[in-house]
Amino acid sequence: MAAGVWSEAMPVRKINLAVSLIAATLITPSLSTPAHAAERRVIAVAPGPLDRAIAVLAQQSGVDIGSAEPGLSRVMTRGARGRLTAAAALDQMLAGTPYTAQRLGGGSFRIVRRAVVRQPVARERQPKRPLTPPPVEVSPEIIVTATKRATSRLRFPGALTILRPSSGVNIRNDAANGMDEAIAATPILQSTALGAGRNKLFIRGVADSSFTGPTQSTANVYFGEVPVAYNGPEPGLNLYDVDQVEVLEGPQGTLYGAGAIGGIVRLVPHAVDLLGVSANVSGGVSATKSGDPGGDIAGMVNIPIETGVAGVRAVGYRVVEGGYIDDIRRNLRNVNRVATTGGRLDVRVVPASGWTVDAGVVIQDLTAPDLQYAERGMGSLSRASLLAQPFSQQYFLGRVVVDRRWEDGLHLVSATGFVHRDAESRFDATRPIRPNAPIAYDTDERSRLFSHETRLSRAQPNGAGWLVGVALIHARDAYARKYGAPDKLRDIVGVTNRTLDAAVFGEAGLAISPALTITAGARLTHQRTDGDPIAKLKTTTYIRGLSSTRLDPTLGVSWLLTPTLAAYARYQSGFRTGGITVAPGVGRVTDLVRDTIHVGEIGLRKERHGPLGLSASIGASLTDWRHIQADLVDKSGFPFTTNLGNSHIYGLEASANWVPLSGLKIDMAMFLNETHVADADPALRRQVGARLPNTPPFAVSGSVGYEWSLSADTHVSIDAGWRYVGRSTVGTQAPLDVSQGEYGSTHLGGTWTRNTIRLTATVDNVFDVKGDRFAGGNPFALAARNEYTPLRPRTFRLGGAIGW
Template sequence: MTIVLAASALGVPVAAAPRGAGRYPVNVPAGPLDRALSMLAGQTASDIGSAEPDLGRTVVIGVRGRLTGVAALGRLLRDTPFAAQDLGGGVYRVIRRPRSRANPARVEPRPASPPAPIEPPASPPPEIVVTASKRTVSLLRFPGAITVLRSGSGLRLGDTAGDTMERALAATPILQGTALGAGRNKLFIRGVADSSFTGPTQATTNVYFGEVPVAYNGPDPGLSLYDMDRIEVLEGPQGALYGAGAIGGIIRLVPHPVDLDTVAADVSGGVSATRGGAAGGDIAAMVNLPLSGGAAGLRAVAYRSREGGYIADVRRALRNVNTTITSGGRADLRVRPASGWTMDAGVVLQSVASADLQYAERGAPPLSRASLLAQPFDQRYALGRLIVAKAWDDGLRLVSATGVVHRDASGRFDATRRARPTQPIAYDTTERSRLLSHETRLSRTRGDGVGWMVGVSLIQARDVYGRMYGPPDRLREIVGVSNRTIDAAVFGEAGMAPLPQLTVTLGGRLTHQRSDGEPTAGSRANAFIRGRSVTRIDPTIAASWALQPDLAAYARFHSGFRTGGITVAPGVGRVADLRPDTIRVVEVGIRKERRGSTGVAGSAGVSIADWRHVQADLVDRSGFPFTTNLGNARIHGLEAEVNWVPVRSLRGDLSLFLNDARALEPDAAVSRNSRVRLPNTPPFAMAASVAYTLPIAGNREIGVRAGWRYVGQSTIGTRAPFDVAQGGYGVSQLGGEWREGRVRLTATIDNVFDVTGDRFAGGNPFAQAMRDEYTPLQPRTVRIGGAVRW
């Protein structure tokens, strides 16, 4: 989603009071030209007017950087049929260029007798454009629930190497996740959660890096959010747009794009201290370099963070065993080969090394446990992507995206039997994932949702899940699984307006999927699972009704599914055929935009989800993980958020989520009772924050912020011995910032009151049956940091 200011295409100028011709931080994303001009006017303190009637039908690719108003306007109008006249005093008029002129736009010289500028009205309201929907639809008229997180207004996101999805989870109760550790966590949206355990199944939430998926099966790889522009959370099943796996929703990580005209750099670092734990720290850097006179550019990012441990192992006489080190980087090359065309090629590399798990045991000293073996985890992750896009003057847009993912991970659990505590037993897992994805789509859409989009996609995935068991020096291979999936789909969506206030959207996806699997150990002839082919249609039907200029209601029906295939069954040496699970959701809601720089904005919605043949990763009483279909479930949800800006320097946010998630026809693996709550789905969660910014002398400012979130109580499972309560805690954060020009100094305190809650995590599955495990919140942690930007 991108933020732009609404503008008139019929001669009403959009303006902000001129304040000179200095450089300004400009961030105008792709979208209709009229809204882009409005946003640029506000960001550069310029007056920009036009009498051209079709600015709203021209789509621009956006502009970012620290630029003067005239330079930013020239870049924004590049490759469009419009140019700008400089009328003096920061006032510009956008006019249509004669067809005989050269294509590149430029700011025309000031005329000898400039016409008198029109007195501008008050600045129009901010409008939000949803791009995760694959069509440029304004948020007000988007017929569904969506959450956007970006740095600013009290939320620090993407500023440091240590920022991960944990920061996003703390910002909104719509997002939930487990806490097994970086590279092993599962993410959930709006209560569509299967279990706290991690296995080889598709996640209920798909994560995308820009236009390409970061994984097909398995957990979230835990990418650092440093230099990330925003996170878009598209709620509810997205089978029609994104295909298999997105039954809970989509999380889209959107990095800052390459700036083709501005040299920029940023260095960030900090140190942290955790009460009773080891010290931590982080460092990161970004550089943006234009190449070939603005026809190409390179943006590179590097980072490293050390999260200090705080768990002690009393048996091995070790402290702070759960230290985690994450290091990686990204590089993106953007080329503009011709008018309207852009090509983006990039790579993401990251490694995660965790020395041990972060669970503790009740009965032991606080934040400690007793284990015979270290339980480390290592992950190596690589993603390559190529995006080719073309934007025509009439609003037609082509996007072709290809991604390649390699992920290799290994971990160990201490499977020592407590009846024989001196004989160590290890359980090792290896995960190898390969993914090739491609999508091409063509679209033309207005901001109110009227328009169309068609596309094709192809996914080829291979996932191997291997297991070893026994004494550490005599490990033997036990049965694992290897799955291969080919997924081909055709999808489309169309929006129409039978009434001026009403937009109706119809769409769907035709998917043909083939999955083949086999065990990685044992006799293939006896245990081979025949391949499965599935052809299905996932429809979506939605409507948006504009009640007032700043208020709209929406309704939506959508569906999704996860693939089946071979999986590990309960016990040792067994496999089973996992059935696909499906979900259908009906939701209605209302959304209000803020009119101007102050006021109230918010949304509220209710949803009902019907989830069939729920897939879940579980463990048996002996501790061995397995995957099964749990049965059917129904989830009722209520969500609401409000944002209040009483004055420009003060902002408050409040959001909450209530849900009732019940297994209607549970399998024996869940419970023998009917209508039990699904595990890992707290019935209530909320988040609140307040931020205040105080300008002081010169270009200095001081900012303070405070936040609090509450996570309701749920269980790791619903059948003994796994019906252990988790959650039921509230945790707070404080932060401060001092900024002068390019320099920023920060201080944060996480878990201010040192709350000792139990997070949603499985810990060591071989000790779960003892019911004495818990995964504690990180104790009070203080971080002091700074950043310099050029």
């Protein structure tokens, strides 16, 4: 009998459970040759409903696991991780639940209710779970949660990327990682490099400009179920203790509303474990060539308050990135140091069967005493400025998520979030004609965001099912400015925008046949944006702005060609709101026109079911982008916002994950695109025919890693990665048509793990490539066309971690 999930003859009230377990087996085919139950394998079963966890474990272990018990979908398990036998994995998975595993003949197991479930029982000491399990080779059924209807990655009708810690060069398990790690792992993601907390993310070439301002980002970032911002840059949250990063290529207007025209980046944190106490501490030191040393330290503790009912998870971290750029005019070395301090606190409560309530806060403080750019002709990694150009950001996110699951598959989610972001910047605006008379340009940003969404869904991994929901957003973004001598700054006109966004949305997937699923949906949005020109942050009056009602449809098709190969096609639209914005010149404002986007895409996706083989995807897309909103700077360096014009983006992307033999993994990804500005704004005639900024026509990344066992509890791995970014420009017209990119960077790493102890060594930018991540920095010096943002020089890091 093939390894998998089976069920005995049972009464009618148990048929639904049997069907769901059998379906899980069909969707996740087992290995062709069953493994003996005593064989140790790499097991990685995520926390979740017990019935799904059993199905995944059966596939990963290669043994038969069955049950005739009702209600398994309502029981949560903490999962199992490590190189384990099937019996040991079941012990981990069933600990703290009212079920146990009975061993049957032929290496099979049956899940049954414990003889005594209400009396305290002494549990056998479980094997320690490794702090960081070896890279998972088995790819059972990867479920995409950012779709808001749990859908298997194979059957999702669109392009997406999922990044996990300790998988090639994706994202690491320590606090030294951040969004830069995710960007390096996939060429689909691009970013500016003004500095953490000020960078803009771009997905699949949908890039508006290199500068931050009052416009919405083209890529929305979510922390779990709630957005981290409405307008402005990506806040640079640390990825420590994050389970995975999901990138859904856009637009995603039907599910996520205004602003998601490029796509969604969803950070999925580790959930509170209600079944066991756990903790870990990690840290590291780094040395950068010709720069200051850096370091990081982080810790996590998870404590069940009442087993299976309530618990807390706390995370804290401190990261210091040593500077490596000198300012020769002020006679200072390594001025571009960055320090990030933050933490999270999450509480989970299960008040009744099927109900889960998660509440949490994220706090992060970021300080950078100076900018990241250098100037050509000033010596290696040097510049000359009269003033320090610091940046600071204080960020707070609060969230409450109520989750209700019924045994028949009905799923209710209600998520509420609140964001409080304050950021201050200074730029050196000293005029070249008076180089010894310092002039400062200061910005003060105050962003407040309230978001709420409630949705009800029923989903199947093949994409069938339905979803309906309502959403409400209230955002207020103030952008104040000052200009003048540092001791005599005067207020100049800024803007405050207040946006109210209410929407109802829905999506349904219909299985025409077992192989063919069609998905259709729409979002009806009513949005009003009021603005006010301000000279200070406080304002009491608003100018009535734009008010609009818009329908954004979506249509997708998924066709299962073989059990491991599917084709997809998709159409989706989206938009960004307009409003009052800063116009060219000092003291002027104007109305910004809403921009819209329409995307059609087709592709193929192959999943690897088993320890060896190929997982890959390839897709092509066509994007029609109208009235592009962009934050720009004029020739004097003053920022303004305008509508650039229209553009078409032609994209081709591909990725592959190949495991040719046990322990060896090879990853490759690439993105090709062609894009030009057409029908430009009459005031910006020279833009016609220019490429959109920050969109290299070619980008590629790759990695190779090998892991082997020295003993049952000791493992060693090595990995190497390379990334190439093609040429792009800062903007579409002089003086912003300055080249950047055209560099390649290499990474090497090694890890030694024994039980809960991990030691790591990495080398980034192995060949010490200077490169240019972003041909900018200080907008008031862009006219000289000699700014560039170099890659961090060759950097060594030694790290370690221990868990309990």
